[in-house]
Amino acid sequence: MTVSRALNRPEIVADDTRHKILEVCERLNYRPNANARSLRTNTSHQVGVIIPDWRNAFWIDVVSGIEAVLTGAGFQLLIANSNEQGRREDLQIEAMLSQSVDGLLIAPSDGAPSGDSLSRIDELLAAGMPLVIIDRLPAGIANVSCVTIDNESGAYKATRHLLDGGHRRIGLLAGNINLDTGQQRVDGYLRGLKERGLAVDEQLIRTAETNAALVGREVGYSSTLEFLDMDNAPTALLCTSNTIAIGAIAALQERRVQIPEEMAIVSFGDMEWTTLLSPPLTVITQPTIEMGRQAGLMLLEYLEDVPEDGHKRHRKQRRIVLEPQLIVRASSVRGAAAKTIPDD
Amino acid sequence: MTVSRALNRPEIVADDTRHKILEVCERLNYRPNANARSLRTNTSHQVGVIIPDWRNAFWIDVVSGIEAVLTGAGFQLLIANSNEQGRREDLQIEAMLSQSVDGLLIAPSDGAPSGDSLSRIDELLAAGMPLVIIDRLPAGIANVSCVTIDNESGAYKATRHLLDGGHRRIGLLAGNINLDTGQQRVDGYLRGLKERGLAVDEQLIRTAETNAALVGREVGYSSTLEFLDMDNAPTALLCTSNTIAIGAIAALQERRVQIPEEMAIVSFGDMEWTTLLSPPLTVITQPTIEMGRQAGLMLLEYLEDVPEDGHKRHRKQRRIVLEPQLIVRASSVRGAAAKTIPDD
DNA sequence: CTGAAAGCGCTAACAA
DNA sequence: TTGTTAGCGCTTTCAG
Numbered sequence: 089m090t091v092s093r094a095l096n097r098p099e100i101v102a103d104d105t106r107h108k109i110l111e112v113c114e115r116l117n118y119r120p121n122a123n124a125r126s127l128r129t130n131t132s133h134q135v136g137v138i139i140p141d142w143r144n145a146f147w148i149d150v151v152s153g154i155e156a157v158l159t160g161a162g163f164q165l166l167i168a169n170s171n172e173q174g175r176r177e178d179l180q181i182e183a184m185l186s187q188s189v190d191g192l193l194i195a196p197s198d199g200a201p202s203g204d205s206l207s208r209i210d211e212l213l214a215a216g217m218p219l220v221i222i223d224r225l226p227a228g229i230a231n232v233s234c235v236t237i238d239n240e241s242g243a244y245k246a247t248r249h250l251l252d253g254g255h256r257r258i259g260l261l262a263g264n265i266n267l268d269t270g271q272q273r274v275d276g277y278l279r280g281l282k283e284r285g286l287a288v289d290e291q292l293i294r295t296a297e298t299n300a301a302l303v304g305r306e307v308g309y310s311s312t313l314e315f316l317d318m319d320n321a322p323t324a325l326l327c328t329s330n331t332i333a334i335g336a337i338a339a340l341q342e343r344r345v346q347i348p349e350e351m352a353i354v355s356f357g358d359m360e361w362t363t364l365l366s367p368p369l370t371v372i373t374q375p376t377i378e379m380g381r382q383a384g385l386m387l388l389e390y391l392e393d394v395p396e397d398g399h400k401r402h403r404k405q406r407r408i409v410l411e412p413q414l415i416v417r418a419s420s421v422r423g424a425a426a427k428t429i430p431d432d
Numbered sequence: 433m434t435v436s437r438a439l440n441r442p443e444i445v446a447d448d449t450r451h452k453i454l455e456v457c458e459r460l461n462y463r464p465n466a467n468a469r470s471l472r473t474n475t476s477h478q479v480g481v482i483i484p485d486w487r488n489a490f491w492i493d494v495v496s497g498i499e500a501v502l503t504g505a506g507f508q509l510l511i512a513n514s515n516e517q518g519r520r521e522d523l524q525i526e527a528m529l530s531q532s533v534d535g536l537l538i539a540p541s542d543g544a545p546s547g548d549s550l551s552r553i554d555e556l557l558a559a560g561m562p563l564v565i566i567d568r569l570p571a572g573i574a575n576v577s578c579v580t581i582d583n584e585s586g587a588y589k590a591t592r593h594l595l596d597g598g599h600r601r602i603g604l605l606a607g608n609i610n611l612d613t614g615q616q617r618v619d620g621y622l623r624g625l626k627e628r629g630l631a632v633d634e635q636l637i638r639t640a641e642t643n644a645a646l647v648g649r650e651v652g653y654s655s656t657l658e659f660l661d662m663d664n665a666p667t668a669l670l671c672t673s674n675t676i677a678i679g680a681i682a683a684l685q686e687r688r689v690q691i692p693e694e695m696a697i698v699s700f701g702d703m704e705w706t707t708l709l710s711p712p713l714t715v716i717t718q719p720t721i722e723m724g725r726q727a728g729l730m731l732l733e734y735l736e737d738v739p740e741d742g743h744k745r746h747r748k749q750r751r752i753v754l755e756p757q758l759i760v761r762a763s764s765v766r767g768a769a770a771k772t773i774p775d776d
Numbered sequence: 777c778t779g780a781a782a783g784c785g786c787t788a789a790c791a792a
Numbered sequence: 793t794t795g796t797t798a799g800c801g802c803t804t805t806c807a808g
Contacts, residue, residue, distance in 0.1 A: 092803060093778085102777060117555075122530040123470040124801035127784050132467070142492060152487060155513065164527060167511050169499065183508060186466040211461075305704070337708050359705070360649070364681050366710040436787060437794085446793060468785035471800050 095120065126188055135163045135387065136184035137193045138177055139222075141300065142169045144331075146357060146376055147195070150222060153380020154193060161388055163190070170197045172298055181208055191218035191387045196226050198267045198298060218390035220383045224269050233390075235383040235408045239269045242372040242412035243276025243326065246354045249370070249414055250324045251284055253421055255352060259315045259322035260293045261308055261332045270295070273328045273356070292322055296332075308335025316343055324352040324420070330359055333369065352420040356412075367418030375410045382408050439464065470532055479507045479731065480528035481537045482521055483566075485644065486513045490674075490701060490720055491539070494566060497724020498537060505732055507534070514541040516642055525552055535562035535731045540570050542611045542642060560747075562734035564727045568613050577734075579727040579752045583613045586716040586756035587620025587670065590698045593714070593758055594668045595628055597765055599696060603659045603666035604637045605652055605676045614639070617672045617700070636666055640676075652679025660687055668696035668764070674703055677713065696764040700756075711762030719754045726752050 094101045094109040101109075112118075126132040135158055139147040155165055166184055170177035177197045184192065192212065209229050212219050221234035250258050260277050263270045274293065281288055294311040296303055308327060312335065315321055327333035333355035337347075345351050347367055354370045355362075362369040390403060438445045438453040445453075456462075470476040479502055483491040499509055510528055514521035521541045528536065536556065553573050556563050565578035594602050604621050607614045618637065625632055638655040640647055652671060656679065659666055671677035677699035681691075689695050691711055698714045699706075706713040734747060 092801095096803085100777075105778080119526070119530055121471070121532065121801050122527075123467040123476070123532055124784090125803075126467040127465065127471055127786085127800090128802050128804080130784075143496060145489070148486060148492060164510075164531075166508075182463070183466075186463055187508075188465065188467055331704075334704055334708060341708070341710075360675075360678055361703070361705040361708075364678060364685070364705075365708060366685075436785095440787085444793075449794080465785050468800090469787075471784090471802085472786045472788085474800075 130188060131190055132188050133163050134166055134187060134189045135191045135193065135391075136166045136168065136181070136187075136189040138168045138170055138180050138184075139195050140170050140172045140197045142167070145359060146330075146374070149376035150195070150380040150383075153377040153382075154384040155380075156377075157381050157384030157388065161391075163391070172197045172300060178208060181212070185217075191220075191391050193220050193222055193383055193387055195222040196224050198224075198264050218387055220387045220390075222379060222383045224267055226268065231405050233386055233403075233406045235379050235386060235410065237269075237374050237379060237410045237412055239272035239412070240276040240279070242356065242374070242414075243273040243328070244280050245276075245412070245414040246326050246356075246370075246372050247277045247280025248283070249416065250326065250352060250354060250420060251280060251286075253324070253352060255322075255324040256286065257289070257292060257320065257322040258324045258326055259311075261311055261325060261327045261336060262293060262295045263304060263307075263328045263332060264298050265295045266297075270328065277326060291318070302331075304329055304331030305335040305338075308332035308337075309339045310335075312336040312339035313343070316340075316345065323350075325354070327353065327355040330355060330357040333357075337365070337369075347419050348422060354414075354420050358415060363417070365419070370417045370420035371415050372412045373415055374412050379410055382410070474532065475534055476532050477507050478510055478531060478533045479535045479537065479735075480510045480512065480525070480531075480533040482512045482514055482524050482528075483539050484514050484516045484541045486511070488675075489703060490718070493720035494539070494724040494727075497721040497726075498728040499724075500721075501725050501728030501732065505735075507735070516541045516644060522552060525556070529561075535564075535735050537564050537566055537727055537731055539566040540568050542568075542608050562731055564731045564734075566723060566727045568611055570612065575749050577730055577747075577750045579723050579730060579754070581613075581718050581723060581754045581756055583616035583756070584620040584623070586700065586718070586758075587617040587672070588623050589620075589756070589758045590670050590700075590714075590716050591621045591624025592627070593760065594670065594696060594698060594764060595624060595630075597668070597696060599666075599668040600630065601633065601636060601664065601666040602668045602670055603655075605655055605669060605671045605680060606637060606639045607648060607651075607672045607676065608642050609639045610641075614672065621670060635662070646675075648673050648675030649679040649682075652676035652681075653683045654679075656680040656683035657687070660684075660689065667694075669698070671697065671699040674699060674701040677701075681709070681713075691763050692766060698758075698764050702759060707761070709763070714761045714764035715759050716756045717759055718756050723754055726754070 091109055094106045098106055137154055141147055168180040174197050213232060221232050223236055225234050225236060262274050265271045265274055296307040325336055327336050340347060340351055347353055356372045358371040358373040362371055386406060435453055438450045442450055481498055485491055512524040518541050557576060565576050567580055569578050606618050609615045609618055640651040669680055671680050684691060684695055691697055700716045702715040702717040706715055730750060
């Protein structure tokens, strides 16, 4: 039918024909079938987004950034939660390919030591699928475009801030160091210590097996209790995630440890409630929404880079690293007013 | 090809043929095209979920509940965020129908006084589309299955709790009363007062135009300041949402008002951080995940009610109302230990 | 500018 | 048990 033309490129159809068609469509409540169109054109205007944990506000913010960019450009989002399980991530990639998504935004899960989904990601790249990796960059994959946050820098800033406050023993509640993001935070902490010529006490570094929220809380709680029981307890705590901080604060409150007098505390991730605590929490804010936006924009470039020549163009790989900021509040400084530390 | 058979109903295919087929599929990295299948079978194994604000943990929890049930049953979720805008909601329903989703789960937005999406919902029902409404039930629609929370009861429990604590002037920071949920919370508050024969002071009831998170915070903040400036200020606050509570607490802290001595506070919605506040926050917990689960299960019933007779079966409408619980913490009682008030 | 024909990848129905 | 045919609703190509 000419109907298709009228709907897709109205300009090449005679005015009155077009009006007639549109009117009839309206009356019949006609709705084009997206599946048929996708089948024919091999394009779906859908983009798959795979995140490891959507109960975590961090990821929701990232997705918000992605959404702002991508739905504005006419794409629909298919959002999947891998739950930090490589197997699930794999299945979800599979499902999205079946839906013939036009592109993919993936934050790789920490699971799957099998490396299964890593090789899948390589396959995707080889096949020319528009793909941008978010936040985490597993060691195994190369030549991929990504948007990440400089975790090393964030941890370094936080550590330096605590050292500047006179702390010499800083407990590090690191998350999952199997993740590059986790390891980088440890690195930043170590750099801070090294810069001041301080020795590293391995006992002050605690890690977790996974980034799952519940586990984070539990690890924050129990590790903090262990710290408090040490002969030579730390005087400051650096929590590498919000959930860890929640557990840590719960432990401190339970033991009636004064913050910041007896224990200073800094955490990754600013939340709406961090200013409500007594004292308000010093944090390293992560540009989550911005990370999503940038990743969306980057993907969009690939998406709009139409393969006119029949097959996938060879694309330049791009990397963006976003800088986190330290926001100093009372939890880490005696009598301090809140202020933002500018970037170096 | 017989391939289709081997993949979909392996049992009706000879063993060796099947093995051969599967092996070849593996080797070629074959992936069935979901669009083609949907086109042919008119079923997509996709379910659309439309929520008003995914930056709000409330809705994310609801979606988690839905996901647990539906992905377990082999359905993929299409999640859309209407941002409380009726127009967007409308477009999203439209888009989902285009994708030929098998069913729809909708939390209607408070926008669109046009009633446009209301009539759309009626259309969907008339067309026999499996549909379950979540959390909110706009006045205009009838004969629809839904899962909601008893907001009236929640507000009533909270009010009674405060009255039992000796409070006689309770400020109500109501959200958007254009929403049935908002109005019900006001009703529960009024019932509490009435039961004790107390007069209602309209000045103590503040409402907002929308449920957007930022607005909630702002309204909580400014209304609380106004309360504090009254000659006859309330001695207790009932916040109908978390975001409102955040604003209210910020205002109280700013004015150095002692909680609960000078102002008791109760809020809807338990969050991971509510116990970290000083004092910990008394809340009405809403069974969000359970609401999602129940809605998912309800939809699943419709989905599995296969239209063998060729067209949509006339289905019984069902309604589930979930009961919220009051968790008493120190923010509403002097020197109280935390405890849960059992249902009546 | 509009119509006709073919085919995207799949499955339902029927035939072998 | 397997192969064949047709057609889901759309767009593309080629004729009119």
